Each structure stands twice: as C-alpha cells, then as structure tokens.
Amino acid sequence: MEEMLKSVEGFFSLTWEEKMKYASDDVMNPVRYGTSLNTSKLHVLHWRDYLRHFGHPIESSFHLWPSNPSNYREVAKKYLEDVWKLAMKISSAIAEGLGLEKDYIEKSLGEGCQIVASNYYPPCPEPHLTLGLSAHSDHGGLTILMQNDVDGLQVRYNDTWIPVHHVPGTLVVNIGDYLEILSNGRYKSVEHRAVVNEEKTRISIAVGHGPDLNSIIAPACALVDEKDEPPLYKPIVYRDYMRCQQSCAVRGKEPLGIVKTNASSTSSLEISYPSESASSKISSPQ
Numbered sequence: 086m087e088e089m090l091k092s093v094e095g096f097f098s099l100t101w102e103e104k105m106k107y108a109s110d111d112v113m114n115p116v117r118y119g120t121s122l123n124t125s126k127l128h129v130l131h132w133r134d135y136l137r138h139f140g141h142p143i144e145s146s147f148h149l150w151p152s153n154p155s156n157y158r159e160v161a162k163k164y165l166e167d168v169w170k171l172a173m174k175i176s177s178a179i180a181e182g183l184g185l186e187k188d189y190i191e192k193s194l195g196e197g198c199q200i201v202a203s204n205y206y207p208p209c210p211e212p213h214l215t216l217g218l219s220a221h222s223d224h225g226g227l228t229i230l231m232q233n234d235v236d237g238l239q240v241r242y243n244d245t246w247i248p249v250h251h252v253p254g255t256l257v258v259n260i261g262d263y264l265e266i267l268s269n270g271r272y273k274s275v276e277h278r279a280v281v282n283e284e285k286t287r288i289s290i291a292v293g294h295g296p297d298l299n300s301i302i303a304p305a306c307a308l309v310d311e312k313d314e315p316p317l318y319k320p321i322v323y324r325d326y327m328r329c330q331q332s333c334a335v336r337g338k339e340p341l342g343i344v345k346t347n348a349s350s351t352s353s354l355e356i357s358y359p360s361e362s363a364s365s366k367i368s369s370p371q
C-alpha cells in the first residue's frame with residue numbers, strides 16, 4: 086500500500102508537460118490524466134488532479150500506463166491484482182448474503198473491468214468555496230479506496246454529509262451502482278464526495294470493479310419476481326451506462342435515474358446516449 090501511494094505521489098510530482106502526455110477529453114480513454122488546477126476550461130472545476138486507467142484485465146492496457154516514475158507499472162500491477170482478489174472475496178460474501186451462489190457476482194463480471202482513479206488534492210486557500218470532487222456514486226460494483234493520512238472523504242446519509250475519518254492501514258469499501266442494479270435495490274450505492282483543506286495535500290486511490298464493458302447489466306433473475314419484486318432497473322450496456330455517468334454534469338445519484346423502471350421512483354434526468362455495443366452479452370450468469 087505504501088509503495089503504491091509513493092509511486093502515485095511520484096506521478097503527480099512530475100512536470101506539467103510530462104503529465105499532460107496522458108491527458109484526454111475522451112472519458113473512455115484507457116489512460117487519462119486530468120486537472121482542474123491549471124486549465125482554461127469553462128466548466129465546473131474540482132480542486133484536484135487525477136489519473137485514471139484500466140486495471141484488470143491488465144494485459145490490455147499495461148503498456149499504456151505511465152512509464153514514469155519508473156516503478157509505477159510494476160507497483161500498480163501488483164497492487165491492482167491484490168485489490169482485484171480482495172474485491173472478489175468481498176463480492177462472494179455479498180452474493181451469499183443475497184441468497185445467490187457464492188461466485189454469482191464474480192461470474193456476472195465476465196472478464197471484468199477494473200478502473201483505478203488516483204486523486205491528488207493540493208491544499209486550497211479557500212476550501213469552503215470549492216470541492217475536491219463533487220457528490221456522486223461510482224458506476225461499478227465495489228470501489229476499494231486507499232488514502233494518505235489526510236481526511237476528506239464524506240458520505241451522504243439522508244441529507245447529512247458524514248466525514249469518513251481515515252484509519253491508518255485500512256481501506257474503505259464503497260458500494261457502486263452496478264451492485265445496486267444487480268441486487269435490485271437491496272444494496273444501495275453510496276453517494277460520496279471529497280472536500281479539501283487549507284494545509285495538507287490529500288491523495289486517494291479509488292479502484293472500481295465492474296463487468297465487461299460490453300455486458301448488459303440488469304437485476305439478477307433470482308432477485309426479481311414480476312408480481313412481488315418487480316425489476317427496479319432496466320437493462321443497459323455497461324459501457325453506455327459508464328459513458329453516460331462519466332459525462333453527466335448533474336451529480337449525485339441522478340445517473341441511476343436513466344435505468345430506473347416505473348416500479349421505482351422516476352427521475353427528471355433525461356440523457357440520450359449512443360449505443361455502440363451491438364454485440365453485447367448478458368452479464369448475469371443464468
């Protein structure tokens with residue numbers, strides 16, 4: 086964990102030019118550096134830099150990961166492999182708790198899609214005027230979050246933001262939208278945000294775990310009963326959901342509204358998204 090944090094810190098300490106080699110406006114790019122700290126763009130900005138890239142399956146993007154710091158690829162590979170295993174362990178306990186086969190969630194992921202988002206929040210002279218990252222839920226199943234020893238994560242409980250104080254040596258596990266959909270609402274994705282402070286740089290490394298991008302995500306058949314437990318979410322291609330969620334200016338849990346059925350509360354949000362995934366396959370093992 087320490088090595089991963091150090092290596093990520095090393096990446097953010099690189100020159101602007103070096104980091105900008107990984108910049109991209111395409112939210113689906115396999116590696117993507119972004120900054121709100123030195124940019125001319127006129128949209129809502131966060132007080133953070135970030136580096137996002139795909140993890141598992143590692144072979145498909147490993148060669149595109151940052152080559153600087155020189156140990157980044159090896160350290161990140163080991164960390165992401167370990168985190169994937171941990172996510173599968175927790176998923177199997179969740180599956181059992183839902184009354185499904187232990188390996189139901191793991192199987193539902195197919196080859197799976199792991200995404201790491203490393204966030205760098207420098208000290209902010211006026212922290213009450215901005216946010217490090219505004220309210221959202223994650224699109225995947227489980228997000229496993231590591232952070233340095235600076236607080237900043239908050240989760241929403243009813244209408245209150247509750248700080249999640251960092252406990253050294255621990256990871257935070259958040260539920261994302263994919264698990265809310267798969268469990269037909271028995272699990273709720275957690276709405277969260279990050280605040281910044283005046284004194285210390287905060288680093289967080291969030292690793293999300295979802296299904297293949299071309300999978301169709303939907304409630305597990307065993308958890309749906311047309312009469313008593315109607316499906317609360319419509320099927321959608323995971324890639325389309327992710328793209329829509331990532332591009333959505335409206336934050337919070339609004340993106341989930343696009344897949345809610347009439348059986349669940351409706352949302353005012355309307356987003357049109359292109360379906361690019363003609364050859365999709367159902368992600369739920371039947």
Ligand SMILES: O=C(O)CCC(=O)C(=O)O
Pocket residue numbers: 202204218223230232237238277278279288289291
């Ligand atoms: O910095 C944090 O604690 C939260 C990061 C996060 O929510 C994300 O990257 O999705």
Ligand SMILES: [Fe+2]
Pocket residue numbers: 221222223277291
């Ligand atoms: Fe998040």
